[in-house]
Amino acid sequence: MADIYELSIALNLRGALSDEELAELQWHLGLGPKPESLRIVPAFPVVEENDHGEPVMVDDPVPLLSRHAEAWKIDGALVSVLQRAEDGHTWVLTVRQEIHPDEFDRTGELLSWLATKADDRHRASTGTVRLGWTRFYESDQFDPLVVRDGEVVWP
Secondary structure, three states, rough: OOEEEEEEEEEEEOOOOHHHHHHHHHHHHHOEEEEOOOOOOOOOEEEOOOOOOOOEEEOOOOOOOOOEEOOOOOOEEEEEEEEEEOOOOOEEEEEEEEOHHHHHHHHHEEEEHHHHHOOOEEEEOOOEEEEEEEOOOOOOOOEEEEEEEEEEEEE
């Protein structure tokens, strides 16, 4: 038994991404090198043992949606694709990843930021932003993946 979810994102982004934002997003998607500074998701705190066996907090940045391989539990392939749209002004994003609930908070930071960049077609009149879908790996039912009031609504 595993606590794995399928995370699927189909999103059009407004074209106004700075070079720094674009570089960090590409890194998170496994499409580019790690930038010198991280601003979208600035901290990745992890507890490790030091040389004396004492717990210490360290920053260990990892890209959040970067797997490009065969899926472990959900079948099919894990991918992340970011391309300029034909209009030359917007970006199109498609992501299919496996995610564990332990990753919800940190990944939620990235998804909340993406919601601020989402094209208006993804926004409901209530302000909720529709990013895609989630599904528990053993389920056939997909649940909407939305950001409401700046927070991801996880299953």
